[in-house]
Every structure is written in C-alpha cells, then in structure tokens.
Ligand SMILES: Nc1ncnc2c1ncn2[C@@H]1O[C@H](COP(=O)(O)OP(=O)(O)O)[C@@H](O)[C@H]1O
C-alpha cells in the first residue's frame with residue numbers, strides 16, 4: 001500500500017492563481033523522494049497539502065491519502081485528518097524552533113499532540129518522555145546539545161533538532177521543505193545524510209524539496225519535478241541530467257544546478273533507498289566538489305569592500 005497517494009490535486013489561490021495543477025503520484029512506503037522545481041513552482045504548496053495543513057480545490061477526483069486512508073478528499077479534510085497528521089513530520093527551511101528554549105524542550109514539543117494538554121502547558125514531561133527525547137537527539141547526532149538553548153546551535157544542528165522533534169512525534173513520513181536551503185554545504189550534507197539514514201535504517205518515508213538537483217541525485221533515488229504547479233518529471237533522479245533539466249525548464253534550469261557541475265559529475269543515487277548502499281557516504285565524497293564557488297567568491301569580495 002502506498003505511504004502517500006495523491007490524485008487529481010489542484011490548488012487555486014484567491015485571485016485565481018493556480019499553484020498546483022492536477023498533481024497525481026504515489027509514494028511507496030520507505031521511499032526517499034526529491035521534489036525539485038524553481039521558486040514558485042509549487043513545492044511548498046504541495047508539501048502543505050500532503051501534511052493536511054491546507055485544503056485543495058473542490059473536485060470529486062481529488063484525494064490525498066496517507067497509508068491508504070484519505071486525509072483530504074474533494075477539497076475537504078476528512079475526520080481522520082487530525083489523527084493522520086500525527087504520522088507526518090514536517091521540517092521547514094527556517095527550523096521553527098523556539099530559540100530561547102533548550103534543545104530538549106524543543107524536541108519534547110513534538111509530543112504535545114500525544115500527551116494531556118495540561119502537562120504540555122506546564123512543561124511537565126515524564127522521565128520516559130525525556131529519555132525518548134534524548135534518544136531522538138542521539139539518533140540525529142546532537143545529544144550533547146540537549147541542554148543548550150536552541151538559538152545557540154548552528155543552522156545544521158538546529159535542523160537536526162527539528163528532525164528529532166519530528167521523530168519523537170512518532171512520524172513515519174517526513175516532509176522536509178527545503179531543509180538545506182539556508183545551510184552551508186557541509187551542514188547541508190549532514191542534514192541530508194541524517195534524512196537518508198532515517199530512510200535507510202528506520203524505513204522512514206521521506207519527501208524532501210530541494211533547490212539543487214545535485215542533492216536529489218546524490219541522496220534520493222526518485223525525483224518529482226514541478227513546473228508551474230504541474231508534475232513535469234517523475235522518475236529516477238539519475239535521469240535528471242543538466243540537459244534534461246534544460247529541456248524541461250529552459251533558462252530557468254540554471255537555478256536548479258550548482259555552478260560548475262556538468263553531467264559528467266559522479267552522482268549515482270542508490271538504485272533504491274533501503275537497498276543497503278551507503279548512498280550518504282558516497283554522496284559526501286562526491287559533494288565535496290560543488291561548493292558554489294561563484295557565490296563564495298562573491299561573498300569574499302563583498303566582505304573586503
Ligand atoms: N497563500 C497564498 N496565496 C496566494 N498565492 C500563493 C500562496 N501561497 C503560494 N502562492 C503562490 O503559489 C505559487 C507556488 O508557491 P510555492 O508553493 O511557495 O512555491 P515553491 O515552494 O516551489 O517556491 C507561487 O506563485 C506563490 O506566489
């Protein structure tokens with residue numbers, strides 16, 4: 001059974017702008033999928049629909065199902081939506097942590113949906129719950145930061161804390177909306193490796209929207225590409241070469257490719273996540289190459305003037 005099934009999903013915003021246009025695809029349990037597309041192509045809107053945060057256009061054909069259960073149908077959230085949302089962790093580019101609270105408390109917030117409201121309000125968490133939070137932090141490699149205030153962590157560490165918060169929530173599906181867009185290349189790799197490891201070792205289903213196709217090719221066996229709200233590619237990430245991107249997006253494809261990288265660059269994503277290949281490690285080595293040289297040069301130049 002599909003972990004996520006999307007049929008006939010369209011979204012028109014007030015004013016008439018059609019941000020999603022008849023999107024259809026299924027995601028198998030345990031898949032790791034990249035969602036790519038230029039700014040404004042509809043990635044965030046799609047993620048918000050899968051998470052059950054917004055309702056699609058009214059249409060009898062429209063259905064978003066999680067694990068076979070409809071989350072929204074005919075443009076309306078179903079009565080099961082609230083319960084289904086608990087299985088879905090959402091991670092955002094801006095981390096969405098409370099910076100003055102400890103990392104541990106931020107992670108425990110992930111439990112608020114499953115404990116009595118009064119305990120959550122008073123911040124009364126049991127020993128067992130704190131232990132689970134520590135385990136989640138250990139899983140993403142930052143258990144040493146449990147007591148630190150979230151605001152003192154690096155961007156990459158904050159993003160990993162946000163992933164730990166999704167883990168403790170009991171999520172089986174992770175939706176990450178441009179989780180590495182504000183990170184430096186090495187933090188970006190750590191976050192992508194964390195997601196890949198959760199997918200590979202814990203069987204988590206992952207959809208991650210990305211701005212650069214190289215990360216998709218390195219970490220995600222399958223890519224879905226959006227253009228103006230339509231799915232324009234759905235297949236093996238390795239088939240999404242620079243030439244293919246240019247064919248699909250024209251000049252706008254440059255936005256999706258790290259400068260200095262050609263089709264000849266090494267980048268095989270594993271045949272399938274879960275096949276046991278350490279895609280993350282291979283990716284780490286391969287990704288040492290494209291470090292946005294143009295942008296770094298510009299930043300240095302700007303700093304000197
Ligand atoms: N709440 C909204 N109201 C009106 N238009 C919106 C709203 N949210 C997104 N859009 C529009 O929908 C399109 C897709 O946006 P978005 O999903 O954020 O794209 P992406 O995440 O790929 O950059 C954009 O043109 C954006 O301006």
Ligand SMILES: [Mg+2]
Nearest residue numbers: 043044045178
């Ligand atoms: Mg977006």
